[in-house]
Amino acid sequence: MTTPVETGRTVKMEILRQDTEGGATRWEKFEVPYRPGMNVISALMAIQQNPVTSDGQNTTPVTWDMNCLEEVCGACSMVINGRPRQSCSTLIDQLEQPVRLEPMKTFPVVRDLQVDRSRMFNALKKVKAWVPIDGSYDLGEGPRMPERKRQWAYELSKCMTCGVCMEACPNVSEKASFIGPAPLSQVRLFNTHPTGAMNKDERLAEIMGDGGLANCGNSQNCVAACPKGIPLTTSIAALNRSTTVQMFRNFFGSDNMVD
Amino acid sequence: MSKNHEFYWRRLHSLLGVIPVGLFLVFHLSLNFTATGGEEAYNNSTGMMELIPHWLLLIVEWVVIYIPILFHGLYGLYIAFTATPNVNRFGTFRNWMFVLQRFTGVFLVIFIAWHIFQTRIQKALGADVDFNMMEEIVNNPFMLAFYIVGILSATFHLANGLWSFLVSWGITHSASSQKVATYVTMIFFVLLSIVGVAAILAFV
Numbered sequence: 001m002t003t004p005v006e007t008g009r010t011v012k013m014e015i016l017r018q019d020t021e022g023g024a025t026r027w028e029k030f031e032v033p034y035r036p037g038m039n040v041i042s043a044l045m046a047i048q049q050n051p052v053t054s055d056g057q058n059t060t061p062v063t064w065d066m067n068c069l070e071e072v073c074g075a076c077s078m079v080i081n082g083r084p085r086q087s088c089s090t091l092i093d094q095l096e097q098p099v100r101l102e103p104m105k106t107f108p109v110v111r112d113l114q115v116d117r118s119r120m121f122n123a124l125k126k127v128k129a130w131v132p133i134d135g136s137y138d139l140g141e142g143p144r145m146p147e148r149k150r151q152w153a154y155e156l157s158k159c160m161t162c163g164v165c166m167e168a169c170p171n172v173s174e175k176a177s178f179i180g181p182a183p184l185s186q187v188r189l190f191n192t193h194p195t196g197a198m199n200k201d202e203r204l205a206e207i208m209g210d211g212g213l214a215n216c217g218n219s220q221n222c223v224a225a226c227p228k229g230i231p232l233t234t235s236i237a238a239l240n241r242s243t244t245v246q247m248f249r250n251f252f253g254s255d256n257m258v259d
Numbered sequence: 260m261s262k263n264h265e266f267y268w269r270r271l272h273s274l275l276g277v278i279p280v281g282l283f284l285v286f287h288l289s290l291n292f293t294a295t296g297g298e299e300a301y302n303n304s305t306g307m308m309e310l311i312p313h314w315l316l317l318i319v320e321w322v323v324i325y326i327p328i329l330f331h332g333l334y335g336l337y338i339a340f341t342a343t344p345n346v347n348r349f350g351t352f353r354n355w356m357f358v359l360q361r362f363t364g365v366f367l368v369i370f371i372a373w374h375i376f377q378t379r380i381q382k383a384l385g386a387d388v389d390f391n392m393m394e395e396i397v398n399n400p401f402m403l404a405f406y407i408v409g410i411l412s413a414t415f416h417l418a419n420g421l422w423s424f425l426v427s428w429g430i431t432h433s434a435s436s437q438k439v440a441t442y443v444t445m446i447f448f449v450l451l452s453i454v455g456v457a458a459i460l461a462f463v
Contacts, residue, residue, distance in 0.1 A: 214269035219357035241429025
């Protein structure tokens with residue numbers, strides 16, 4: 001436990017609470033002691049230590065997800081002052097008060113700020129976001145990847161499945177089946193990998209299914225919101241080109257050639 | 260919609276918006292523009308259509324105009340109403356274009372339905388579609404405003420639709436090419452709007 005630094009200042013918070021999945025929501029106000037350099041998570045921890053609203057009512061501690069605390073795991077995403085972002089890397093000093101926290105409602109809300117991002121992980125399975133190398137014998141080294149390709153592919157590999165792009169996307173919601181920007185960009189990443197490219201037609205076939213790539217409406221919110229600066233819309237446009245080619249190949253092609 | 264064909268429906272929707280519906284709009288507004296040359300010029304140029312045998316004109320109308328517009332409009336309504344606009348949280352240029360594309364699209368379904376009722380269906384019922392007919396329609400200031408908004412919605416929807424067509428088919432790929440496409444399509448929007456609005460004002 002850190003020793004509290006007495007600054008005499010407080011941080012005003014407003015949090016959208018929800019006790020059960022699909023249950024009723026309510027706003028609760030809190031006022032927590034300010035410490036220099038604090039992030040949203042440390043403010044939430046202060047509420048956890050003293051779960052009392054600003055009008056003196058006892059309440060339950062606010063729940064949220066967190067893990068790495070350095071913006072690489074993607075678990076602590078929430079909507080902070082209207083924008084989806086990570087609560088670990090969002091500093092209180094840079095926010096307007098009251099700090100308004102809401103869960104990313106594009107996902108099922110488990111409790112308070114905790115959401116269930118399963119649909120993203122299921123999407124990664126669906127599009128086969130991996131390089132299959134399993135076999136009954138040693139397959140040896142794969143083909144080399146050109147260095148310049150590796151450089152931009154590395155940018156795509158920074159995706160931490162945090163869900164911010166999904167929350168920002170107007171076409172990802174309960175009423176639409178769109179797979180969303182993050183899993184699509186992973187298709188481009190694994191189709192770029194020289195060994196991964198050996199199964200690129202399988203991944204393209206997946207995103208050419210229902211709720212796939214074509215459901216993108218080009219609002220380009222994803223690329224504006226991505227905390228990792230991943231060129232998601234460039235990935236989507238690149239996949240649009242790949243699927244255009246694949247579409248003709250599927251119809252006019254002579255067999256199931258990958259290239 | 261049959262299972263796992265959504266990709267093809269969406270691509271067809273994108274394609275039909277440009278060919279033939281977009282091409283038809285350019286042709287339609289250009290023909291209307293002849294009204295700026297006066298009543299006779301307009302009646303002569305639209306009268307050219309009467310030279311096409313009636314049965315052939317009907318086939319062309321259905322294949323090139325009605326069926327593609329009907330599909331584009333109805334599937335577009337489905338696309339528009341499954342979106343969750345969020346410009347209040349993400350006020351970026353592209354997000355506004357996203358919302359405007361859907362907003363103009365929904366409005367155009369209403370406008371075009373009315374426009375077809377007021378002109379083509381009246382023609383089928385025996386009325387003459389000519390300069391006088393349009394003059395009477397836009398004599399009503401409310402109708403004139405309705406038509407101007409309709410024309411601007413159509414030119415915007417086509418211009419911005421061309422932009423997303425270029426993305427959806429994988430032609431504009433990089434952020435810089437998409438930016439250039441924005442400028443080109445917006446210049447196209449302004450030019451086509453001038454043609455369209457000048458044409459409707461010629462009837463006033």
